[in-house]
Amino acid sequence: MIGMDLREVSAPIVVKTQRRRNLLTFLMVLGPGLIVMEADNDAGAVSTYTQAGAQYGTHLLWVLVLLLPITYFIQEMVARLGIVTGQGHAAMIYRRFGRWWGNFSLVDLQIANFLTLVTEFAAISLAMSHLGVSPFIAVPTSALALVSLVLTGSYLRWERIVIGLCLLDIAWFAMAAICGPNWGEAVHRALIPNLPKGGLSAGLVYLIIALVGTTIAPWQLFFQQSCVADKRLRFADLKWARLDTFIGAVFTILVAGAMMLVGDAAFRGHIKFDNPAQMAIDLLPMAGPFVKNALLLMMVNAAVLGTTTISLSSAWAYGEVKQWPHSLHKSVREAPGFYLVYAFCVFAAAGLVLIPNAPLQQIIVSVQVLAGLMLPSAIIFLQLMLNDRELLGDQYVNTRWNNIVNWCIITVLFALSLILAAQVLLPTFVPSL
Template sequence: MLDNQALNLSSPVLDDAHEGDIRGAFGTIRKQDTAPRKTWGARLRTLLAIMGPGLIVMVGDNDAGGIATYAQAGQNYGTSLLWVLLLLIPVLIVNQEMVVRLGLVTGVGHARLIFERFGRFWGAFSVGDLFIVNCLTLITEFIGIDLAMSYFGVSPYISVPISALLLIAITVTGSFRRWEAFMYLFILANFLVIPLAIWSHPHAGPVIHDFFVPHVQGGLNSDALLLIISMVGTTVAPWQLFFQQSNVIDKRLTPRWMSYERADTVIGAFVVILGAAALIIATAFAFQGTNLAGAFTDAGAVAKGLAEKVGPLSGAFFAIVLLNASLIGAASVTLSTSYAFGDVFGVKHSLHRNWRDALGFYVSYTILILISGGIVLIPHAPLGLITTAVQALAGVLLPSATVFLLLLCNDKDVLGPWVNKMWLNVVSSIIVGVLVMLSFILAVTTLFPDVNVQLLTVVLAGILVIGLLVAGLLYYRQRGKNPTYPESEQDRMTWRMPPLSTLPKPVWSKTRKLGMILLRGYLLVAVIMLIVKAVQLSLGH
């Protein structure tokens, strides 16, 4: 049972550990602190205390898979794909800002909201898929740990268990502040990519040009298109939605701190893109004109290549960056799963609680870490198949995750005066549509490598444009009168979603029902294709 007795009955928060003083790594804000921040110094101190969830979720997304993807982009295509990163900044900000609003206003995790507002089928599907994808993603993080430490001659039978114990130790301390402080150490290590880029002796002209002029070195082909999609997929991941919404709740943030958490998210978006750009620049200029240009194999080989072409220190720094990315990625992905586990099964789930007081939360975290790390140590484990499965399953999950996010942010019973504005709906609908299209392409091409990617992209782009126009027309015709909500800024800052049990059941329009049927059909076909492909790969075809 959750400790609801200690909560105000008007509060939507499900766990009393989620209410109280904000205790961040760089400061504390008392619950009763309502004083306005009038000076820049006061605002900066408040930002430092609140910052964390947005920065951690963004940097955590530059995980082992992200490091490998960006290194591949630089090694195989030079700096010609930097423009993709620039386009991803608004995508990251829009997606995660919607999650921030959901967390601060509702006080309820993403998984629970989906269960309550979309029913058990969609709730079970979303959370079940999240568990599977996160478990497979976590295995790839341990693969990254293995590759990084192997560069230094450390056996995986040493590096993987020690890393697993470290990940468990920094999470079960019973202190949100201590956990966040550990995450900041990982974030700080992320900036080692800057000297990596400098040591490769980059030229400013090509870098600036490739940031703002979309093109592909050697011309656009199916391989380049797939890499672009992979860059999008590794930067915009479904687990981010679940993690940040639960983490801002766990940090005890409310709508009063909306502007600060938005700033945290924006800063995080620029930091993650800076790191990704530095990796592309480093590998692009390090391998330019050498026999390793266009010859990417894996992240471990990149470290060895940098040591050969730039110097041993460069190779060591890349290995450390890979190790750090794998650790923060593993910590974030696993915690998003444990948060969702707590949401679904009603167990206490907060980093403010010690392990005795939140045993189910910490046990689920520990089991996931141990199982994933153990799989990497199994001789002849199908690690290549697992890596492929992560991409395909993420492609299957992303459409439903982004669709649910947009619908929840337009649910007036849930967000009240904080629902999306019209312009944001237009922008987010385009972003969601593009993400759905790209994830579908990634899933199809993963399952059927011989498909004509360019033709598939053109056809889906046409369908997307038509779909967005039709959806816009239907929305315009069916829009209803908005209920009355607080208009003053002070009233908006204190508005919270009522307890979930008191909300009226959502009324589904014919358009929404049709959309959910189409989404269910897409997911059914995608899962069947994935199962067929897995069987083929397991049989050696």
């Protein structure tokens, strides 16, 4: 409910028509779905999508379109489970599968999240240094701002600010338009699966797997379920939560497509780059200063969005398992452990980036492997819980159609995760590039 103050929202609102009631209820529910989807376009995603555009032009846009229903199906299940149980994902794994699986999920999540946070701060450091700001100023300042963001003791305040940051990603559409892609060709390639010249090479397979891994991340499952529980969404809100998730999925895929189109400008200009910040500089003569500056700022925005959501997924999961108070409604005094975990994640990751010669490349590789390890296991637990009639009752369990789609998705994700891990860990035997 952007634009309303907290007192207005806390009081019941009287409306006269059904349409206004629906609109208002939807606006009140809107948030977790949009945020979880858009925050997934984090610094790593900016790098992967622009790289895909720079290497293969618009040839891989169809992969994004294919990922739209997949990401929606997975997150819809998460939202449903969150609304029906009122509990986070980590808490439910502990409760229904026991200590061993609970600890495995929690430890894996915390390590993968922490390493991802390091890459987010590395992106902030890189982008801000290209804008003329020293990393020793940019990184601590952003870490402090990110911790302050959650310390207000108000879920709504946090949600409004983060939705605002999500909407800033509209700038990607302007950047893509300025880069002047061939729109007809882009739409055609988005709708009809096609391969670039050279066919299905090892490098292309690696990039497609990286696109899937970037678009569907393990922390998203934990984040959205905890967020839905913290927002106290009601059974009647389920249809609006589904719409929120669907809008989030569409917006995210469109933004990801815009990132690929910006990368496509580098492809057309035969520009080679190591990271998106370098690409922004190299695109200056071709696309002008707006694209350069906006790209660097959007990199920072992506990293900020990623950091706040990933740190929150860690703090919520830890709080749920330890049975500490864990809510953004609570003040620091009421939930010290929850805020401490969040602040520790942010400051430790920021501190690591500032260490000279920190092994960032090894960290990026570890993130890919851990995400590969984590995603199939987290999705298996999700699928099993969504078939748990004892827990959810007949009304909220998966339908047969849900299960057919989900098992197909799970099978593909298992296979892709194994291939990705093999390419990263055993490059001699399974070449990637």
